Amino acid sequence: MLRALDIRDLLIIDRLEIAFQPGLNVLTGETGAGKSILLDSLGFVLGWRGRAELVRQGAEQGEVTAVFDLSADHPARAVLDEAGIPCGSELILRRVNTAEGRKTAWVNDRRASGEVLRALSETLVELHGQHDDRGLLNPRGHRDMLDAFAGHDDLRADVRAAWRARAAAERAVAETKAALEAVRAEEDFLRHSVAELDGLAPEQGEDAALDVARRRMQGAEKVRTDIARAYDLLGGSGAEAALMDAMRWLDGAAAESDGTLDAPLAALGRAMVELTEAQSGVAASLDALDFNPTELEETEERLFAIRAMARKHGVLSDDLAEFAETLRARLAALDAGEGDLARQEADLRKARAAFDAAAEALSASRVEHASALDAAVMAELAPLKMERAVFATAITPADPGPDGRDSVAFTVATNPGAPAGPLNKIASGGELSRFLLALKVCLTGERAGVTMIFDEIDRGVGGATADAVGRRLAKLAQSGQVLVVTHSPQVAARGAHHWRVQKQVEEGMTLSTVVPLAKTERTDEIARMLAGDTITKEARAAARALLEG
Structure with a gap:
């Protein structure tokens, strides 16, 4: 879980400290207030590639520190062990960017490369939005997501063991053949x-x-x-x-x-x-x-x-x-090798048959659970006002490997009779956001201990659909931590913790800050989101109704 984010001298932020909480954390604010800067800052400390110039004008360097709580079995520990970095229950990432563009990072006060930061980020944070190419929109991860949904750990372990045995048998045959060829030549x-x-x-x-x-x-x-x-x-x-x-x-x-x-x-x-x-x-x-x-x-x-x-x-x-x-x-x-080769080739045939059987069992289960996943996603799409859309998990043959012989891709058709295609190619911005949310709700048990961030995933929706989006985000946050950047009052009302991002001018310089909101302040903020700059009694009443709903 992301516990704290400390930002100094980045873009239009001079000093900002945010203490995030478990559950659904919402960030609201007017367009241009700096909500995207928070994500840029978090991406910077996690080693993501983003803006080239981050240091605030006039500052010598910018710095971001992120503090995460780690459970005893958190997958980040494997990355830390490989990098030789000790870690207790707290993980502290710090990264500095000088005005000249030099970047330096520390993990628990140990110097670390951007590669280590990015490897850690894969276990710490998921970013979902309309331009999400790291998570649900990346077809390379769809097979793993389906397997996680289906609970295929045992079947995949069987396939990997069979693949290793097959590969070992193939190497043995190849080595024996090479040795025999060398001897036969003389x-x-x-x-x-x-x-x-x-x-x-x-x-x-x-x-x-x-x-x-x-x-x-x-x-x-x-x-x-x-x-x-x-x-x-x-x-x-x-x-x-x-x-x-x-x-x-x-x-x-x-x-x-x-x-x-x-x-x-x-x-x-x-x-x-x-x-x-x-x-x-x-x-x-x-x-x-x-x-x-x-x-x-x-x-x-x-x-x-x-x-x-x-x-x-x-x-x-x-x-x-x-x-x-x-x-x-x-x-x-040479004489014995002929017999050895015959035995090894027999072993190879057995190993291939065992792999084929294990891969076939995994493929059959994938097909079965793909139908279940499709049905689950379709059930989530109806409340999101996309009952006419079709979600389908396409499973096609692939080259055999340690994960079987299937290629998996999530496809959608937004209207009846329309051809299905990749999520990011077929759906519009608002549709894509809802598809991603429905899919994520169905895959909520996929990765434990990961902070999920949704960047304006409610864009293009409103009313009952926005309320459905908010309810599903709250459902996702029940077992973990979700951060949502939103312009939707219906979504903001579902938050367990609420921050407002706002700009102000101090001594001729525009600065962005983040303010935690109490209950009364939340009412005014949601009313502003409903009514605009002039907050009416009706808007406040509607805001209270959303917060109590």
């Missing part, structure tokens, strides 16, 4: 490469082992020749035979040597043992160097094949086995 390469690698079957560390074996075999021929020569010198025709002859000759002479040859004979025995061990080691070495002549060729071929494969795929020889596993995994993903 499928032939993968299958050929895996076959080559499987045929080669490289092992970790095999390159180094083959290289060592190759080098050993390349040098084996020369080494074996040298070792064989040494073996021959150690064998029966070489060192062994010489040792044996020496031992035989010394052994024959030992009996005649008085023991002097015993030690040499023992040493030769030990030498014979060592010589035998040496012969065995050299023989083993010769056996180790004994290889098939084709083995070197085979070793080189495999080594070169492994290295060529590594160069082909741009990896190290030791990484070939791991690389082969990677390629096999990609092929397995």
Whole structure:
């Protein structure tokens, strides 16, 4: 609820403080007194785009402060939370406009952008009038209004959940298809490469082992020749035979040597043992160097094949086995992906069917409640002297989305047989005001905690029709706050709180002010609205009758 509006140095207002109340607040006054300036000032502090030059002549800056009461669940709190602005039960908006045109805004003493102000205004205030393009005349909001009238929260939640599931299923299918296409593009390469690698079957560390074996075999021929020569010198025709002859000759002479040859004979025995061990080691070495002549060729071929494969795929020889596993995994993903895609496409069909069912249920309920809304609006139009007009909620197919697959628009035909069309295109000024009022009365539960402002919505009507307008505005105000700028005495008489906007000249400067009216002053003001500048007894009597009616 808008509790207070403080205006300083804007247009023809030097200082003005208004304390608005719950219920129906009416503002009256002569044409040009400044009633529209109040709306311009409120629009300024709410971030609406309006007049370019607002600062009062001679002032350095203009300033507007608006104070709102917020309930614990007021939707403005979500905007404040997103903007990081703390708030209790009171919301204070302040905006300053310098004479040079610079604008600065604060929300609860925190600097705020015009975007934040406008987002807050969507939750705080509704402005309705003949040039209303933000509220009921905006077709983009008609679907939400119908859903609010019908109480479609659960159905819309179902549709949105189904839409999210459908969108997720579509993304999964698209991603799987893209991945499969990428793999299919190299499928032939993968299958050929895996076959080559499987045929080669490289092992970790095999390159180094083959290289060592190759080098050993390349040098084996020369080494074996040298070792064989040494073996021959150690064998029966070489060192062994010489040792044996020496031992035989010394052994024959030992009996005649008085023991002097015993030690040499023992040493030769030990030498014979060592010589035998040496012969065995050299023989083993010769056996180790004994290889098939084709083995070197085979070793080189495999080594070169492994290295060529590594160069082909741009990896190290030791990484070939791991690389082969990677390629096999990609092929397995391709084969498994076909199955995954089939399952995902089945899930997508189910998700689409679920969305279609939820959207169909919402569409059917919209059609049903559109008829109820049309009937409710038509019932409101009769007392407003528009019983021959036709109001219809048009529901047409739209692209599927999180809110279903319906487009909703409120249409009117002002005379029987006339074609229906958008509210703001078909109805005249007075008719449009009454259509908007009838529609708003039917949608009164649409948004809680919003201050509704009606700017001369009674223009072009009078008498019993104006009285019907006033009664409906009072009905709207029963559960909230309504501000009405009016020239109709019938409407003004229905107000719970009444202010008169008036101009006065002070020191050669025209200023506008707003005066709260007591009961007697209200009688005179409504009498003025009935009779003009000269207030008669009859006018006062008629004013009292309106106030008591």
